[in-house]
Amino acid sequence: MIRAYAAKQPRGRFELIEYDPGPLKSDDIEIAVESCGLCHSDLSLLDDEWGMSEYPLVPGHEVVGTVTGVGREVTHLKPGDKVGVGWFSRSCLVCDQCMDGDHNMCPDAEQIAVGRYGGFADKVRVQASWANRLPDELDTRSAGPLFCGGITVFNPLVQFDVKPTDRVGVIGIGGLGHMALQFLSAWGCEVTAFTSTGAKADEARSFGAHRVVDSRDKDALKAEKGRYDFILSTVAVPLDWQRYFAALAPRGRLHTVGAVSEPFQVEAFTLIGGQKSLSGTPLGSPATIRKMLDFCARHGIAPQIEVMKMSEIDAAFDRLREGKPRYRIVLENDFR
Structure with a gap:
């Protein structure tokens, strides 16, 4: 029994x-x-x-x-x-x-x-x-x-050939995000943590983030335009995704492992113009x-x-x- x-x-x-x-x-x-x-x-x-x-x-x-x-x-x-x-x-x-x-x-x-x-x-x-x-x-x-939690954020690095020279952002520094920061830092990437909780900034750095951006600050997000090769979203709530697509470099990818219940809102030309991608992975x-x-x-x-x-x-x-x-x-x- x-x-x-x-x-x-x-x-x-x-x-x-x-x-x-x-x-x-x-x-x-x-x-x-x-x-x-x-x-x-x-x-x-x-x-x-x-x-x-x-x-x-x-x-x-x-x-x-x-x-x-x-x-x-x-x-x-x-x-x-x-x-x-x-x-x-x-x-x-x-x-x-x-x-x-x-x-x-x-x-x-x-x-x-x-x-x-x-x-x-x-x-x-x-x-x-x-x-x-x-x-x-x-x-x-x-x-x-x-x-x-670990394999959920590790698998995308393998599937999409994230490189040590890439600039990578992680949205949401929680159960998934804090492991993603550790993986990406050891992977060799320049790692940025996007968090709406100011108290997590020091913790994010302790997990390997080189930079921290306040995701509630629209001006701060705007200043990230064109920076990232890969952005990993670990949150399960809808965000202003257009701003994160704008933060991607040409051929950049926004990848979600958070179970967001609402459709992603993104304009077609946002993807077409910079050859950008939206994706997800199952563990x-x-x-x-x-x-x-x-x-x-x-x-x-x-x-x-x-x-x-x-x-x-x-x-x-x-x-x-x-x-x-x-x-x-x-x-x-x-x-x-």
């Missing part, structure tokens, strides 16, 4: 449940959960913001733990291995996307907490190909958020996750976390809903 924390209705409080996962599939592994990061996507699932949640809902998709069981087809992992798992739990492995190495774009990909029970539990099961062994240099306590493949983990180990990159107990899950969600974390919450397993 697996014990987990489940909400039985949208915006509900969490209750302890037990469920039988059945026999272990031949290509699955079972993981004893040591900790699981709390992501804003978990809050969106709890509130059924995307219309895909099923109740009882067990969220949680930034899992770190120890392999306790492997299916008969699994050869690259063994009991005792320390692994991490993120948003995806399974892909078909045979479609064009999977065969090209883009498992995260598999049309039949399954999510760890959508249509099944997720990581706020004492154990979780996933397809072995979606579990990545942790480098010894990484702190297991803080590694969980790398498997969603990353297992291979890209491995690259990210190695990069973090090499450069000492880690999310800034607050640690709470899994039994404090309601208080943790309340804290996240109020926008208080600096910058990610990790819930440690305290099942008895």
Whole structure:
């Protein structure tokens, strides 16, 4: 039996449940959960913001733990291995996307907490190909958020060949943005943080930003015209996107990983005249996750976390809903 924390209705409080996962599939592994990061996507699932949640809902998709069981087809992992798992739990492995190495774009990909029970539990099961062994240099306590928040902002650097000589801006210095600053600084870019919170300016610099721009100051944004090769938006709210497109250099790209619910408003000639682009990416493949983990180990990159107990899950969600974390919450397993 697996014990987990489940909400039985949208915006509900969490209750302890037990469920039988059945026999272990031949290509699955079972993981004893040591900790699981709390992501804003978990809050969106709890509130059924995307219309895909099923109740009882067990969220949680930034899992770190120890392999306790492997299916008969699994050869690259063994009991005792320390692994991490993120948003995806399974892909078909045979479609064009999977065969090209883009498992995260598999049309039949399954999510760890959508249509099944997720990581706020004492154990979780996933397809072995979606579990990545942790480098010894990484702190297991803080590694969980790398498997969603981290790969979300790392994957675009790989997909769009961001260069060390590029000037890059990051919009929103929160759970995603503070990791993006660290990646880009270690990548070698000139990094600018766009933030509406003046108190975060010093923190942004500590994460690697060379410059900080007040995103509420229209004159300050206007002064950035034509500067950036790449702007990464991590916010989930609509902004005056035209100003950010104006800040792009010719052939520049505005890339979003924030789940903005409203359409982007941009004039066609803004794109045409400077050959500019708008794009988005869905997390990353297992291979890209491995690259990210190695990069973090090499450069000492880690999310800034607050640690709470899994039994404090309601208080943790309340804290996240109020926008208080600096910058990610990790819930440690305290099942008895």
